[in-house]
Amino acid sequence: MANEEAIIAIGIFLITYAFIISEKIHRTIVAMIGGVLMVLFGVVDQETALHHIDFNTLGLLTGMMIIVTITAETGLFKFIAIWAAKKVKGHPMAILIVLSLITAVGSAFLDNVTTVLLMVPVTFSITRRLGITPMPFLISEILMSNIGGTATMIGDPPNIMIGSAVKELSFMDFITNLAPVIIITIVVVMLVLTLIYRKHLYTDDKTRKRIMDLNEKDEITDKPLMIKAITVMGLTILGFFLHQAMGVESATIALAGAFLLLLLSGEHYLEGALSKVEWTTIFFFVGLFVLVSGLVETGVIERFAVYAIDITGGNVTASSILILWMSAIASAFVDNIPYVATMIPLVQQMGELGINNLEPLWWSLALGACLGGNGTLIGASANVIVSGLAGKEGYRISFLKFMAIGLPIMFITVAISTVYIYLRYLI
Amino acid sequence: MKKLCYEVIHSLMTLEEKKNNKDIEFTIKAKNGEAFELLHKIRNFFESDKIYTDVLFYTQKEQTYQVICRPDSYVPFILVLFQYQLLERVEWV
Numbered sequence: 001m002a003n004e005e006a007i008i009a010i011g012i013f014l015i016t017y018a019f020i021i022s023e024k025i026h027r028t029i030v031a032m033i034g035g036v037l038m039v040l041f042g043v044v045d046q047e048t049a050l051h052h053i054d055f056n057t058l059g060l061l062t063g064m065m066i067i068v069t070i071t072a073e074t075g076l077f078k079f080i081a082i083w084a085a086k087k088v089k090g091h092p093m094a095i096l097i098v099l100s101l102i103t104a105v106g107s108a109f110l111d112n113v114t115t116v117l118l119m120v121p122v123t124f125s126i127t128r129r130l131g132i133t134p135m136p137f138l139i140s141e142i143l144m145s146n147i148g149g150t151a152t153m154i155g156d157p158p159n160i161m162i163g164s165a166v167k168e169l170s171f172m173d174f175i176t177n178l179a180p181v182i183i184i185t186i187v188v189v190m191l192v193l194t195l196i197y198r199k200h201l202y203t204d205d206k207t208r209k210r211i212m213d214l215n216e217k218d219e220i221t222d223k224p225l226m227i228k229a230i231t232v233m234g235l236t237i238l239g240f241f242l243h244q245a246m247g248v249e250s251a252t253i254a255l256a257g258a259f260l261l262l263l264l265s266g267e268h269y270l271e272g273a274l275s276k277v278e279w280t281t282i283f284f285f286v287g288l289f290v291l292v293s294g295l296v297e298t299g300v301i302e303r304f305a306v307y308a309i310d311i312t313g314g315n316v317t318a319s320s321i322l323i324l325w326m327s328a329i330a331s332a333f334v335d336n337i338p339y340v341a342t343m344i345p346l347v348q349q350m351g352e353l354g355i356n357n358l359e360p361l362w363w364s365l366a367l368g369a370c371l372g373g374n375g376t377l378i379g380a381s382a383n384v385i386v387s388g389l390a391g392k393e394g395y396r397i398s399f400l401k402f403m404a405i406g407l408p409i410m411f412i413t414v415a416i417s418t419v420y421i422y423l424r425y426l427i
Numbered sequence: 428m429k430k431l432c433y434e435v436i437h438s439l440m441t442l443e444e445k446k447n448n449k450d451i452e453f454t455i456k457a458k459n460g461e462a463f464e465l466l467h468k469i470r471n472f473f474e475s476d477k478i479y480t481d482v483l484f485y486t487q488k489e490q491t492y493q494v495i496c497r498p499d500s501y502v503p504f505i506l507v508l509f510q511y512q513l514l515e516r517v518e519w520v
Contacts, residue, residue, distance in 0.1 A: 125483050128483055129483075129495070131447075210485075210493075213488075215487055215488060389479070392477075392478065
């Protein structure tokens with residue numbers, strides 16, 4: 001019977017996964033149906049399924065989405081982008097670097113999709129003003145959103161999921177372990193991009209003056225709200241740094257920040273802020289957690305963990321490098337959220353089966369899953385969103401055109417991560 | 428083909444139009460707070476739609492806006508100026 005349940009669980013999982021990859025039906029519908037089928041076929045009962053839903057991940061995402069929605073309405077991000085463009089005197093190459101850095105830092109603390117949604121309009125605005133193509137900027141922002149998001153526990157869904165599942169890893173642990181390699185990665189990638197795009201990024205003094213004439217202060221639409229939003233965002237990030245010492249989960253911090261901001265901004269923001277929460281993403285997570293619970297409860301994950309340990313001989317170095325590269329290549333072609341949802345119990349199981357030091361495995365999973373998203377146009381949500389927006393405006397980013405830059409960048413960044421993981425944790 | 432002609436309300440603003448490659452650029456200077464506020468509303472209107480590059484607004488000093496307009500958005504932009512009563516008349520000639 002246990003074997004039959006395992007076969008049913010694998011069947012439901014593979015079919016669901018195939019539908020998610022095919023993108024014929026919305027991934028949330030597919031994941032939810034997959035999760036419901038796990039319960040209907042008796043692979044897990046409803047109580048067990050609910051037990052497997054990680055409400056910390058969901059709460060953290062929801063809280064941050066509310067904070068970002070309200071902050072975005074104040075014009076803060078446009079102000080920062082134009083202010084930075086003026087600070088570098090309107091030089092296109094320097095603007096490429098500062099907009100990319102803003103995207104990277106933004107993505108480290110906000111959701112990647114939200115960050116690019118905030119950056120793309122101002123990018124179109126600045127590049128049109130300079131009379132240059134926005135393509136280098138858009139591609140750089142895609143890459144930087146995925147790289148920057150890797151640096152913190154709240155930057156990218158894989159990290160949120162890992163941070164939530166592994167209670168020993170605090171917000172600070174993510175920064176101290178991932179930010180150093182991400183800073184190196186950003187520097188290297190920016191060097192590569194400036195080399196690639198140097199010929200596209202030229203304009204004369206007269207055109208540059210057009211940037212200097214801009215009045216960035218006019219971008220701020222609601223100054224009192226902006227001050228409240230910045231204060232709450234600062235307190236929330238401080239809360240993330242202290243959450244382990246305070247003995248509270250990261251979701252509690254994010255939701256406290258979100259509802260404090262709603263309290264300060266007034267209830268007329270409530271409906272709008274809640275309606276802009278990406279409920280499709282939240283339910284996608286719910287479906288995936290239940291889907292993976294079927295594999296966990298039937299022992300499938302355990303068997304795969306045994307198999308993985310057989311391949312690597314239980315060696316931490318081999319396991320880390322395998323997870324890093326496997327995650328990167330998988331994430332370049334499939335959604336990294338279901339992939340990480342499957343890998344987390346697998347790594348936990350590997351710990352139970354005798355691998356004592358799981359830390360390098362977690363960082364390998366985070367780096368591989370996040371940086372792998374740069375490999376192809378479908379590797380991460382931010383890629384899909386930016387290419388969609390660009391296409392609508394007449395700037396088509398084709399799959400191959402993106403891959404020609406994204407895939408080499410992915411290999412470079414994962415190679416840097418390999419050296420980092422090896423030097424820091426494995427020798 | 429007929430051309431769209433318009434006349435601004437001179438007590439509210441001055442408007443200069445010129446071609447810049449494919450785009451049409453406007454420099455609009457509001458003469459009072461009310462006109463500047465209306466231009467703000469027009470900006471919000473175009474920025475709240477889902478197309479980012481149709482009509483781009485750049486705020487400069489002294490209540491002046493520079494507007495870069497895609498050729499396919501030229502008529503909609505003029506009509507919105509008219510709708511907000513910043514133009515005296517609009518006609519095809």
